[in-house]
Amino acid sequence: MPQYRQPPPPPPWALEGGGQVLDVETAVKDGILGATAGGGVLAGAAGEKLELKKMIDELDPLDDIPAVFICPISLDPMTDPVTLCTGQTYERGNILKWLSMGHLTCPTTMQELWDDTVTPNRTLLQLIHAWFSQRYLRAKKRAEDVQGRAAELVDTLRKAKGQTRVQALKELHQLVTVHSSTRKTVAESGGIGSVSSLLGPFTSHAVGSEAIGILVNLDLCSDSKANLMQPAKVSLVVDMLNEGTIETRINCTKFIEMLMEEKDFRSENVSSFSLLVGLLKLVKDKRHPNGISAGLGLLRMICSHKQVRSLIVSVGAVSQLVELLPHLNPESLEAALQILDDLSVIPEGQKALKDCQQTIPNAVRILVRVSETCTQHALSLLWAVCSLAPEECAPLAVEMGLAARLLLIMQSSCDPTVKQRSAELLKICSVNYSESHFISKCKLTRTIQ
Amino acid sequence: MIFMLAIVLHSMGSFCSRQKPYNEADAEENEQAEEIERRIARETKAEQHIHKLLLLGAGESGKSTIFKQIKLLFQTGFDEAELRSYTSVIHANVYQTIKILFDGAKELTQNESDSSKYVVSCENKDVGEKLSDIGSRLDYPYLTKEIANEIKTLWNDAAIQEAYSRGNILQVPDCAQYFMENLERLSETDYVPTKEDVLYARVRTTGVVEIQFSPVGESRKSGEVYRLYDVGGQRNERRKWIHLFEGVRAVIFCAAISEYDQMLFEDETKNRMMETKELFDWVLKQACFEKTSFMLFLNKFDIFEQKVQKVPLNVCEWFKDYQPMASGKQEVEHAYEFVKKKFEELYFQSTKPERVDRVFKIYRTTALDQKLVKKTFKLVDETLRRRNLIEAGLL
Numbered sequence: 001m002p003q004y005r006q007p008p009p010p011p012p013w014a015l016e017g018g019g020q021v022l023d024v025e026t027a028v029k030d031g032i033l034g035a036t037a038g039g040g041v042l043a044g045a046a047g048e049k050l051e052l053k054k055m056i057d058e059l060d061p062l063d064d065i066p067a068v069f070i071c072p073i074s075l076d077p078m079t080d081p082v083t084l085c086t087g088q089t090y091e092r093g094n095i096l097k098w099l100s101m102g103h104l105t106c107p108t109t110m111q112e113l114w115d116d117t118v119t120p121n122r123t124l125l126q127l128i129h130a131w132f133s134q135r136y137l138r139a140k141k142r143a144e145d146v147q148g149r150a151a152e153l154v155d156t157l158r159k160a161k162g163q164t165r166v167q168a169l170k171e172l173h174q175l176v177t178v179h180s181s182t183r184k185t186v187a188e189s190g191g192i193g194s195v196s197s198l199l200g201p202f203t204s205h206a207v208g209s210e211a212i213g214i215l216v217n218l219d220l221c222s223d224s225k226a227n228l229m230q231p232a233k234v235s236l237v238v239d240m241l242n243e244g245t246i247e248t249r250i251n252c253t254k255f256i257e258m259l260m261e262e263k264d265f266r267s268e269n270v271s272s273f274s275l276l277v278g279l280l281k282l283v284k285d286k287r288h289p290n291g292i293s294a295g296l297g298l299l300r301m302i303c304s305h306k307q308v309r310s311l312i313v314s315v316g317a318v319s320q321l322v323e324l325l326p327h328l329n330p331e332s333l334e335a336a337l338q339i340l341d342d343l344s345v346i347p348e349g350q351k352a353l354k355d356c357q358q359t360i361p362n363a364v365r366i367l368v369r370v371s372e373t374c375t376q377h378a379l380s381l382l383w384a385v386c387s388l389a390p391e392e393c394a395p396l397a398v399e400m401g402l403a404a405r406l407l408l409i410m411q412s413s414c415d416p417t418v419k420q421r422s423a424e425l426l427k428i429c430s431v432n433y434s435e436s437h438f439i440s441k442c443k444l445t446r447t448i449q
Numbered sequence: 450m451i452f453m454l455a456i457v458l459h460s461m462g463s464f465c466s467r468q469k470p471y472n473e474a475d476a477e478e479n480e481q482a483e484e485i486e487r488r489i490a491r492e493t494k495a496e497q498h499i500h501k502l503l504l505l506g507a508g509e510s511g512k513s514t515i516f517k518q519i520k521l522l523f524q525t526g527f528d529e530a531e532l533r534s535y536t537s538v539i540h541a542n543v544y545q546t547i548k549i550l551f552d553g554a555k556e557l558t559q560n561e562s563d564s565s566k567y568v569v570s571c572e573n574k575d576v577g578e579k580l581s582d583i584g585s586r587l588d589y590p591y592l593t594k595e596i597a598n599e600i601k602t603l604w605n606d607a608a609i610q611e612a613y614s615r616g617n618i619l620q621v622p623d624c625a626q627y628f629m630e631n632l633e634r635l636s637e638t639d640y641v642p643t644k645e646d647v648l649y650a651r652v653r654t655t656g657v658v659e660i661q662f663s664p665v666g667e668s669r670k671s672g673e674v675y676r677l678y679d680v681g682g683q684r685n686e687r688r689k690w691i692h693l694f695e696g697v698r699a700v701i702f703c704a705a706i707s708e709y710d711q712m713l714f715e716d717e718t719k720n721r722m723m724e725t726k727e728l729f730d731w732v733l734k735q736a737c738f739e740k741t742s743f744m745l746f747l748n749k750f751d752i753f754e755q756k757v758q759k760v761p762l763n764v765c766e767w768f769k770d771y772q773p774m775a776s777g778k779q780e781v782e783h784a785y786e787f788v789k790k791k792f793e794e795l796y797f798q799s800t801k802p803e804r805v806d807r808v809f810k811i812y813r814t815t816a817l818d819q820k821l822v823k824k825t826f827k828l829v830d831e832t833l834r835r836r837n838l839i840e841a842g843l844l
Contacts, residue, residue, distance in 0.1 A: 273797045
């Protein structure tokens with residue numbers, strides 16, 4: 001016989017008609033205000049405001065604050081909500097200011113106030129506090145978590161081999177890139193040494209690319225950097241720069257730049273054909289502007305070492321860079337021009353500049369157009385080319401409208417050396433022309449316009 | 450009329466039946482031809498998935514040793530029969546070595562100023578002559594304990610050791626020391642060569658040898674399928690290379706960096722390193738290798754390590770601008786980096802700008818060390834696999 005089962009008694013806090021009285025925690029927890037599982041902390045009223053302000057400041061900007069917590073006047077979350085007689089709630093400071101300006105209306109409803117007292121809305125304050133606390137604790141937990149995870153991974157790396165090692169490196173790479181707090185953890189738990197020791201002549205690309213990705217994000221001390229400057233390790237990085245994905249290439253570039261900043265860096269470490277050819281490939285890859293600027297940055301740094309310059313010229317860097325000039329953004333353009341300027345100092349560089357058809361047109365076009373620095377460098381290049389072979393180059397330059405621009409520079413530039421250079425260059429160019437002919441070439445009317 | 454119709458029908462009938470066997474035969478032939486076509490198509494398709502690897506390099510650069518290593522690593526290795534087949538080769542190596550040393554010592558007494566140190570002691574002279582005689586025959590006798598002892602005594606003679614130290618001008622094979630030190634074992638009656646013995650054994654490769662293998666990954670059963678070709682390196686063998694040059698995935702060029710002070714076997718006036726340099730240059734410029742990956746194995750590092758501390762690199766014309774920096778292990782590293790840079794320079798100078806996109810990597814190898822070869826080949830495999838993915842647009 002089926003037993004008659006009594007319906008369960010209503011919980012003590014359940015109202016008739018199905019309504020529920022909720023405490024603050026439940027309200028926040030059960031998603032009424034959009035929160036998910038977590039604990040709320042109800043602090044004493046006194047210390048609440050201060051803590052609340054701190055938590056609001058540290059909140060992840062991506063988190064959506066519920067609309068009811070926002071003061072309609074300032075659109076900021078409220079730390080001391082007070083309610084008017086109309087029932088609208090505002091931040092205390094803001095509404096008092098409004099009232100002190102003489103307005104006797106409710107800002108949102110525009111009703112006239114029959115009572116100018118403000119009542120603290122403790123319920124709302126408690127809700128706000130609970131919501132922010134929950135978020136704050138969760139974020140803190142996540143942050144601590146990543147640091148713990150990072151330490152775990154560094155430990156794993158000491159013993160792992162094969163696929164486990166690659167996976168651990170990948171995860172550590174991710175953590176270090178996204179969460180800056182993990183970087184210190186990795187450094188402190190000896191991660192730098194472990195990762196560096198993985199780099200060697202027999203390191204696979206999979207391991208190497210992740211390892212470099214990690215190291216590039218960390219702050220390395222001089223000793224670690226010195227350790228990483230071993231030729232076998234540098235060779236590995238150069239190989240990856242030639243073969244990796246764009247992220248790997250950029251990482252390798254940054255890595256080498258980092259090593260080059262050390263005092264006792266020897267330029268022979270970077271006088272490698274493979275490195276220079278790889279950098280040029282990177283710089284010419286129009287699909288990835290990040291790669292272009294990273295590559296040019298490193299190339300500029302390498303070029304500042306005089307001993308490597310002839311090597312750079314011998315891999316055909318000059319013509320490749322000159323042809324690249326019209327396609328670069330201003331920052332990259334400056335870097336490229338600096339490199340060419342440095343290279344123009346040595347005879348091979350000068351010759352390569354002269355031999356390249358595009359040098360004069362591209363350089364002339366840059367004059368005055370972009371920035372003072374670019375103009376300086378372009379001027380230097382033109383001077384190098386024209387002083388080497390004036391008969392050949394001067395007419396071509398003048399055809400391109402060089403003279404007019406030089407005059408403009410002489411008028412407008414603040415730098416006396418630049419003015420001098422322009423004047424000299426103008427003289428070189430005008431040598432073969434009669435005065436009237438030259439003036440017509442200058443297209444002065446256009447300049448004046 | 451009906452009669453005529455009947456005749457026509459009859460003749461038509463016989464005409465048709467005569468045609469039928471013809472059609473059948475034809476159809477059968479067609480069927481067979483189609484089957485052959487299908488098989489060719491299938492095999493060509495299968496072939497496309499097989500990556501062709503070519504081992505190139507000058508004579509004695511270590512190509513065949515790498516070949517043997519791959520066989521040991523990725524195939525079933527050498528079974529007993531195969532191992533035994535090397536016995537005669539190893540014994541031959543022993544006889545050849547001792548003959549070269551003895552004859553070499555004699556030559557040195559005639560040509561060198563301080564000739565006395567190359568004079569073999571009286572008691573060993575006769576033995577030496579006998580062994581030299583044996584060594585010049587086409588067929589070598591089995592290496593008995595007796596003969597082995599005689600060889601051992603001669604090897605220990607001061608003059609012979611002096612001659613050995615001049616090994617670079619005498620064409621002494623690199624396996625000399627190893628075999629001389631193991632003479633007792635080699636002369637056992639039931640001697641079966643070990644894997645290491647086989648790796649050291651020296652036979653001048655002639656013609657082409659190939660193996661097909663698949664490098665087994667850690668968690669993967671099937672990787673790429675490679676077919677590796679080994680060739681003879683001496684000059685007269687190189688004309689056979691051209692037949693192999695089509696459709697090559699990667700060239701593994703072996704260069705023995707320890708031979709910067711040695712002369713060619715086939716031309717004793719030519720420095721081996723210079724020969725390697727020219728050969729590498731020639732290979733790089735071949736039209737058919739436009740898209741081929743190049744793996745340069747700088748081989749015999751173990752010998753290089755020892756030699757570079759005693760014999761300066763500048764004795765080779767290509768390395769004449771070498772400046773020693775430090776000493777000991779650091780110097781070895783410095784010397785190696787110098788040689789590596791020279792090869793890099795050569796590569797980029799011989800490569801047209803359009804070809805700069807092809808893969809070029811340098812590996813330091815010691816072909817006799819199985820672990821090292823395994824590690825090196827793993828890297829080569831990774832590089833080639835990545836290259837495939839890049840070319841397929843997946844990376």
